[in-house]
Amino acid sequence: MDRPSPLPTPPAAERRAPAPAREARPSASGRPDDAAPSRPAVAAADRAVPRETPVDPETDATGTSLRDVWRASRARRRALRAEVKRFTVRQRRRRRVWIGVGVAVLVTVLGTAGAAYSPLFALERVEVVGTSQLDAAAVTAALDDQLGTPLALVDDSAVKAALVRFPLVESYTLEARPPHDLVVRIVERTPVGAIESDGVFTVVDAAGVALSTSSQAPPGVPLLRVDGGADSTAFRAAGRVVRALPDGIRSQVAEVTATTADDVAFTLTGSGSRVVWGSADESAEKAVVLNLLLQKSPPQAGREYDVTSPEAGVVRG
Template sequence: MKRPQGFEHRPPPLPPAAARPERPGASGSKATPKPTSKPASTSPGKSAPGSTPASSAPTEPIRTQPAASAGLAPVFPFRRTGDGETGTGTATGNSPAGQPPGQPLTPRAARSRLRGARRARKQYEREEVRRFTGRSRRRRTTWLVGLGTLAALIGFVLAGAYSPLMALRTIEVVGANRVPADQVTAALEDQLGTPLPLVDLAAVREELSRFRLIRSYAVESRPPGTLVVRIVEREPIGVIPSRGDFDLVDAAGVVILSGDEPQAGYPAIAASVGSPGFAAAAAVVESLPAGIRTQLTTVTAATKDDVTLTLDGGARVVWGSAEESDYKAVVLAALMVGHPVGDVDEYDVSSPDSAVLR
């Protein structure tokens, strides 16, 4: 049966110590034996012979024994917070920490216990979350460390590359023979002081294109502050008459040098620049070994298939097209060793597998 709200059960007052009855068997006393015979039954309103009427019998007060003397724990009222029910508790099991035993559970103590339980619950939940998310946290930490290291490395490289420590201070020219190296350096002075990664390559190409003798070039950055320019110069292959002058040209027809007289050591090319005959003649001259090229006096090519060479001493070489020029050059060199120019008037290597001497 539930007790009403606010009901408090109070134990009955304890009698004085002198009036407390002694337990049977205590202090060496013996229990009073019970009567073995039952009293005779009498009818209502009559009493047995020799008996005293009930109204005249002395009445002995009922005495209670305290719970403590019976070996029981005293009870105390308390109110359970949160559910609206009340009950009783003993001093041994329901006393909160820091509260003397035997005292009722106060609202303040109940709130303190509730806060402690909440803190313990939150701590337990945090520990469980950390336990179940440990692998993901380690993976996230690894990614963050890796990305941070990469970012730091990129920042270090950028700071070093674009700092004044990497500014261009020296220009080194390699491969310049006919082209004056000091002129190339002077043409690129505007790039001095610029960080190597920021050198304007378009401006470098524009400046070097003004030198006709430069066939190709390559730019190389050499930290901390050197720019290397490797030049491949144009190789002249022959002389072409032009408006009363003689132009020394390369295989592309670029004029390297002009003069009133033909330059010594180079053959005269009888073909117009840009024609198929000139391209075939240039390819043949480039394929000749140095020993035969120095003996060459004239190269004639009306078309791309009738290239003819003239050597010192008047001997002619029928070359044909520019195909297999390297193989034809080897065959011609072998023929000239066995049959020198003075002994032969014509070498026909248009078909190198069946060369003809005339």
């Protein structure tokens, strides 16, 4: 019986250990089957091909995952933020200081405004100063309607309406003294004389504002005999002259006359001495010269003092 030819011998590197021999089994003919067919061998080329490894979609060609990239980017951002904070620490400190100052100022302003407009600063007392001819109590009573009003809300127009009823008030100022006081400083009008008309004497100031009226000549106020009335230039010049006189001389003036703005003159009480003044220009210098002349030559009947030119005062009589 012919035997099958043996299989080709594989290379030495790919040889496997010989499989254990199988026991011969008797065939159907009763003889042992010593030549059982064997499985064909796998080709060496097929065993050498490596299997494909599945690729992770989150891993790039270098083997670095996207998670590693994200972590590195986050670490870099943190490092950059730390560097920015380190180099801007002074700037941020200054900003915090300025913000703190601004907030403090805002809180102070709001708190002050809130307190100023609250009943905590309500007006309780009105003090009137600067009056000599005017009754201060009457002025205070005229402002009673402002009591209880916060100092910041005192109505200036209401105060003006109350004070305009007093002719002697030339001007005024208001001074708030927290928490409850209001000071009214009044500048009174200075009477310069009285104008007689139809038996009625009207006391006026230098602006011609009527201060009071009476049927008799008011004491201590000179009589004005001025051409053109209170609207003339002669009256304005006479008013300026009377206001420029010292108090000691003004109280001695009995009568003031003027036909124009350049020939103002007046007489003194008691002696009847006459003072020729001229225009209202250089009134302050003329008042000084007149005072010296009166000291050197006291007033007497028929005496005249000419101070038209303050550089050369003249005494006649």
